Amino acid sequence: MLISTENKPLPVITDLTRPFWTAAKEGRLVLQKCKRCGTFNFHPKPWCIECGSREIEWASAQASGTVYSFTVSRSVAMNLAGWQGEIPLIMCLIDMDDGARLYGQLTDSDPDSVHIGMRVGVHFESISDDAGIPKFHPAT
Ligand SMILES: [Zn+2]
Incomplete structure (x- = not known):
């Protein structure tokens, strides 16, 4: 596993x-x-998850969605020291308004107020010299 200088896991790009x-x-x-067919895919694949076409392009997506499901970690988050300062950690499945379902961290939220159907927006955190990660926050 690749680990960032903040002691968090890094994606394999x-x-x-x-x-x-x-x-x-x-x-x-x-x-x-x-x-x-216009379907948005996530995770990235060489083909469309809906029609199987290999004619795929990268396109801007609306930075808004709805909480499909979530979990709150109140003790250990992946056993990495970098996460300890963010506990309780809220991880969500988000149904994006364009149709894809993303997995990510919800920030700026009281864990007791998070609920299925909650509207969220996207913000970004730099995680390395060449990568950032989308995170979610309550919609305003
Ligand atoms: Zn398609």
Whole structure:
């Protein structure tokens, strides 16, 4: 496992996933989009999850969505010291308004107020010299 200087896990970036991480570093949310049927894919794949087409492009996605599910870690978060300062840690599955379902951390929230159906927006955190990560916050 790659570990950042903040003692958090780093993604393994491949040619298939690099556009996602690079855009997040620049403060933009991009997802794979099928050129044939318009479906947004996540996680990145060489084909469309809906129609199987290999005509995929990276496209800007709306930075808003709805909590599909979540969990709150109140003790140990992945056994890495870098997470300890963020406990309680809220991790969510988010149904993005463009259709993809993302997994990510919800910040700026009281864990007791998080709920399924909660509207969220996206912000970005730099995690290395060449990658950022989308995180979520309550919609305003
Ligand atoms: Zn498709």
